[in-house]
Amino acid sequence: MHVALLNEGTYPVVHGGVSTWCDQLVKNLPEHEFSIVTLTGTQHESVWSLPSNVRSFQAKPMWGEVRRRWSFEALRAWGESSEIDSAYRQLWSAVLPPAGRSVDLQAATAGLRVLAAEYAQPLMAHFTGGLGTKALMGAWASHVKGTGLPPLSGSQAADVSRHVDRFLAVLNVSWPSVDLIHATTNGPAGLMALGRHWRDGTPIVLTEHGVHLRERYLALRAANFPWTVRYALMAMTRAVCQTVYNHCELMTPVSEFNAGWERELGAKAQRVITVPNAVDATAFPPVEGEPDVPTVSFVGRIDPLKDLATLIEAFAIVRDSVPDARLRLFGPTPAGNEAYRAELDALVVACGLGASVTFEGAVPSARPAIEAGHVVALSSISEGLPYTVIESMMCGRATVSTDVGGINECVGRDETCGLLVPPRDAQALGEALVRLLVDDAERQAMGRRARERALSTFDLAKFTARYRCIYQRSAATVPEADLDDVRRALEAADSSATREYAAATHAAPTTTEAESCR
Known part of the structure; x- marks a missing residue:
C-alpha cells in the first residue's frame, strides 16, 4: 500500500515526540510505501535518516516562498473569478452566520470544496482587491448586528484574510497518487488531506497528538492580536477542524482526552479509536x-x-x-x-x-x-x-x-x-x-x-499491529455497519502481538489492552 503521511512542522524536519511517532510508524510498517509531505516554517531539510520505504519527501512552506511564485497580473486575473468570490462569501457567511443562527457546516464544506477544486494559484486574494477581506467584513457585519460585539476594521479583516488565505492554500498541495492519506494533525494538514480526498476520493486517517483546535485556542489567547482577529481566526479554524472530522474514515487519537474533544466537536463516535503512543x-x-x-x-x-x-x-x-x-x-x-x-x-x-x-x-x-x-x-x-x-x-x-x-x-x-x-x-x-x-x-x-x-x-508491537490493521481496513473504506468489526480486528491484533512478545521474551502474556480500542 502507498500512504501519504501529512505533517505540520514535524517529521522529518525536526526532532520531537510527533516526529518519533512518525519514524516508528514508517519503520515498523516496511510493507507499506510512504510519501511524506510536511508543511514547514523555516526548516526544509530532513534531520532524520529516512527508511527505504519512504518513496518521497516534500517540504511545503506555509509562508514566504509561495508568494513569490506568481505574478501580480496572474493573481489579479484569478482573484476576479466570480466562482471563487462566491465560495469565499459562502464560506465566511457559514463560519460567521447572522446573529442568532448556528454555524452552517454544510455550507462551509461546500465553500471549501469549491476552493479545493477551482483555484490554480495560491489564495492571495487580499493582494487582488481584498476579495477575502470583503467577504469577511460582510459576514462579520451580519454576525454582530444587534449583539453589541465590536465591529471589524478593514485592517483587522486584512490581517485575518492574510492568515486564512495561507491556511486555505494548502487545499491544493500536490503529492503522488496514493491508496491512503494519514494526517498527523488537524488544521492545515487536515485541509491538505481534504483537498485530495475531494478530488479523487482517497480515504483519510487522522491522528491528533495534541488537539489542534485546543492548541490554537491557547496560542491565539497568548498572541498580540485584537479580540476581533482572534475570534474570526478561531471561528474559521473550528469549522475547518469539524469538516475534517466529518470526512475521515477513522480518527486514531493518541489519548482518550483527545478522543473526547473530537467527539465533542462532532466526530462520529464510532469512527474514533484511541491508539496510544508506544516505545521500544x-x-x-x-x-x-x-x-x-x-x-x-x-x-x-x-x-x-x-x-x-x-x-x-x-x-x-x-x-x-x-x-x-x-x-x-x-x-x-x-x-x-x-x-x-x-x-x-x-x-x-x-x-x-x-x-x-x-x-x-x-x-x-x-x-x-x-x-x-x-x-x-x-x-x-x-x-x-x-x-x-x-x-x-x-x-x-x-x-x-x-x-x-x-x-x-x-x-x-x-x-x-x-x-x-x-x-x-x-x-x-x-x-x-x-x-x-x-x-x-x-x-x-x-x-x-x-x-x-x-x-x-505502551508496547510497540501492539502499536504496530493496530496500525497494520487500521491501514488495511481504511484503505478499503469502512462502512458504518462494519466499524464494530474493525474494533474486533484490533483486539485480535492486540492479542496476537501480546502472544508474539511473550514467546520472544519467554514472559507470561499480559492482559490485552483492548480497552484502548473501544
Whole structure:
C-alpha cells in the first residue's frame, strides 16, 4: 500500500515526540510505501535518516516562498473569478452566520470544496482587491448586528484574510497518487488531506497528538492580536477542524482526552479509536543508580506550551527545602522561540537560582536526560500522550507532571506510577518535586511500578499491529455497519502481538489492552 503521511512542522524536519511517532510508524510498517509531505516554517531539510520505504519527501512552506511564485497580473486575473468570490462569501457567511443562527457546516464544506477544486494559484486574494477581506467584513457585519460585539476594521479583516488565505492554500498541495492519506494533525494538514480526498476520493486517517483546535485556542489567547482577529481566526479554524472530522474514515487519537474533544466537536463516535503512543522497551531498559546531587530533569523543546516558567518557579520552591538541588533542562530551542528562551534566562536570574538551573540543549535521545535526574518533570499546559512521560516510565524513573491531555492515562489516575499537579501551579509542582526528592523509598517504588505499567500498556508491537490493521481496513473504506468489526480486528491484533512478545521474551502474556480500542 502507498500512504501519504501529512505533517505540520514535524517529521522529518525536526526532532520531537510527533516526529518519533512518525519514524516508528514508517519503520515498523516496511510493507507499506510512504510519501511524506510536511508543511514547514523555516526548516526544509530532513534531520532524520529516512527508511527505504519512504518513496518521497516534500517540504511545503506555509509562508514566504509561495508568494513569490506568481505574478501580480496572474493573481489579479484569478482573484476576479466570480466562482471563487462566491465560495469565499459562502464560506465566511457559514463560519460567521447572522446573529442568532448556528454555524452552517454544510455550507462551509461546500465553500471549501469549491476552493479545493477551482483555484490554480495560491489564495492571495487580499493582494487582488481584498476579495477575502470583503467577504469577511460582510459576514462579520451580519454576525454582530444587534449583539453589541465590536465591529471589524478593514485592517483587522486584512490581517485575518492574510492568515486564512495561507491556511486555505494548502487545499491544493500536490503529492503522488496514493491508496491512503494519514494526517498527523488537524488544521492545515487536515485541509491538505481534504483537498485530495475531494478530488479523487482517497480515504483519510487522522491522528491528533495534541488537539489542534485546543492548541490554537491557547496560542491565539497568548498572541498580540485584537479580540476581533482572534475570534474570526478561531471561528474559521473550528469549522475547518469539524469538516475534517466529518470526512475521515477513522480518527486514531493518541489519548482518550483527545478522543473526547473530537467527539465533542462532532466526530462520529464510532469512527474514533484511541491508539496510544508506544516505545521500544529494548531501547529504554531500567536506569541504573541515581545522580549524586538531587536533580530534576526536563526533556522537550523550549516552547511556551511546555510552560517552563512555571517549572523554574516551582524549582525555586524546591531549593527552599533541598538547597543543593539542580534543575537540568534538555532540549532544543526551535527557531522563533528565542525570545521565550531569553525570558526564561531572565526568570532564572530573577529567582536567584544561578547555576543550579542549566539549559543542556538537544540530546540524541531522551535517555541521557532521564538518567540525569532523580525525577523527571513535565510542566506543559497542553499535551497529547507525551513520550517524555512514557519513556521515563519505561526507564523506571518517577515523574511529576501537569494533569493535562492524556498524561493521567500514562501514569494512571491513582498516581501510583507518577504524580499529577494542576497546570500553571508552581506551588503544587514544587511540593510534589520535594516530596519525591526527599523520599527515596517512595520515589524508587514509584519508578518500578511505572516501568511495569509502561511494559503492559505502551508496547510497540501492539502499536504496530493496530496500525497494520487500521491501514488495511481504511484503505478499503469502512462502512458504518462494519466499524464494530474493525474494533474486533484490533483486539485480535492486540492479542496476537501480546502472544508474539511473550514467546520472544519467554514472559507470561499480559492482559490485552483492548480497552484502548473501544
